[in-house]
Amino acid sequence: MGELVFIGLGLFDENDISLRGLEEARSADSVFAELYTSLMIGLRIKNLELLIKDKIVLLTRQNLEEQDGEQILTEAKKGKTVFLVPGDPMIATTHVDLRIRAERNGIRTRVIHGASITSAAIALSGLQNYKFGRSVTVPFNGNCPVSETPYNVIKMNMRAGLHTLCFLDLKVEEDQYMHVHTALQMLFSIEDAKHESVITDKTLVVGIARAGSKNPTVKAGLFNEVLEFKFGGPPHILIFPGKLHFVEAEALVTLAHAPDIIGGWVK
């Protein structure tokens, strides 16, 4: 009987896999990976193969989304198959889809969790987990009008005093990654129909670059200061804080280099 084990690779490079994940991968008959749903800046597939002591078949978006993961399901019917995925493996919808398809084909599935950008970004900011509302992605707009969805989610959370985690769009296969600067410009440009703009040049924001790497950058400050701040290379992520508890304000000053005036945000 075959089985399919989804294994989280974590955030930065091949050393972010757990001991359990490594052991499962080493004992597999077939090993697949995808590296397009997140950017792991330190990862080299060669190094991962040396670690696992096996060849890895790299799957593209096309393999998984257009061809419905046929290749991996075929192997998983025959023997123990592992699928290595950045972050925590089931956070991308496309992998939930693959898992459902596997189970319906009588293939047993299991999940070995990994560190996810969701908890890592919250952890690095020093803000409190249970005070985050719904999260949202700021998409590349291409030639389309700027999406209002992220703006509206931030506004709804702020009204409720909650923080918002904003994922910034990426197209790993085209080497395109949205930076904090671009995301802030896009969000600032949205006209609020009710003239109640919640994003002004005095809004408090937190930018995070390269979470999980050896040199993550975390910077909190007023909109204009963070807009001009040099975060360095991708991946970037953005947080719009809501109401702050005083420990959260202290964390932003001490851990995220916010100006001391931040005390004024404590409510």
Added chain:
Amino acid sequence: MGELVFIGLGLFDENDISLRGLEEARSADSVFAELYTSLMIGLRIKNLELLIKDKIVLLTRQNLEEQDGEQILTEAKKGKTVFLVPGDPMIATTHVDLRIRAERNGIRTRVIHGASITSAAIALSGLQNYKFGRSVTVPFNGNCPVSETPYNVIKMNMRAGLHTLCFLDLKVEEDQYMHVHTALQMLFSIEDAKHESVITDKTLVVGIARAGSKNPTVKAGLFNEVLEFKFGGPPHILIFPGKLHFVEAEALVTLAHAPDIIGGWVK
């Protein structure tokens, strides 16, 4: 110069640490751990010591919260000190506090992330990450009246069509863990002042036990079915879904054994 490295242990046992975390712990001058903020059912401190090849000083809630972590800060001033923490290390407020105190004492700090129950529970349910609103803890009430906070958070999220992740209270040092059954009973007992109860015997709920272990249990269904379901040992966690996308409904049926009538929840 000393430094303090916070390392996430993940969810289940000593094998959930990352290769990077293990390497950092092995090269430390002093190793501390705490095991009271979450329950890692498979973890034995002896096995962790064998893995790290060093003695581990176990810190209690009292050491960290009443004595302000003096013991660990004293060591961190002298040399490389690591602090092993269940899940992702900065999710517990008390550790953010310790990190702030270390930085203010001139001790450099770093974070090695681990798998967190937040992303693991979402991953196991098959529900979509960005559709979760604010999360909440269902507390032990002791002799006090039942807290209305979790009920109100669930209600607010449901109104907005969002899912709610409910952490269930635990007192590891007293070996007390809230189960899905108790949490559902408490939430059901709350009288809604506006007579708009959002938790009825027909509400859809998802219970998860032992996320990250070799035999996690995930069960979705109507309130009464999940209330009577045998989840087995702790830790437990609870999700109240909001509006479902059809892939989410499929996931609950295929991965969480929800009854097929769940299609009726897709909106």
